[in-house]
Amino acid sequence: MLEEFKKFIMRGNVLDLAIGIIIGGSFGQIITSLVDDIIMPPIGLLLGKVDFSNLFLSLDGNAYASLAAAKEAGAATLNYGLFINTLINFLIVAFAIFLLIKQVNRFQKPVEPEAPATKDCPYCQTAIPVKATRCPHCTSQL
Secondary structure, eight states: OHHHHHHHHHSHHHHHHHHHHHHHHHHHHHHHHIIIIIIHHHHHHHTTSOOGGGOOEETTSOOOSSHHHHHHTTOOEEOHHHHHHHHHHHHHHHHHHHHHHHHHHHHSOOOOOOOOSEEEOTTTOOEEETTOSBOTTTOOBO
16 A cells, blocks of 8 residues: 555656645745735825725724734624735736746647548448548448
8 A cells, every 4th residue: 555655646747736736835925925015015005004904894893903903802803904915916826827827828839630530421421431432331432
């Protein structure tokens, strides 16, 4: 069983998938930093010094100075600012993947359709090989 597991792990597809997951996780962290540290501060400044990560709605009706204060008090909150950040993260990652796939598809050779291997006999409509000169079913000359 150990030998079978070793063969499974060493197959190319499994290794490619593992590498893809590791790189994808790192890419996600880079995008999160890009959104949180580069994109959202200027947007917050343009919208009147709003910190999106601190936008929340307290469900218990009390007012809290920050999301951290609400969490410390144990209040249930709707964190719509964090949701906005996560949504922007997703859109950036989706757009980056779109661009990557578009480039990969551009470099791949177009797949040419195969020539048909059979044709129909004009007399009996039986499928016959393309190179046939006589129909094996009705024996007509082609």
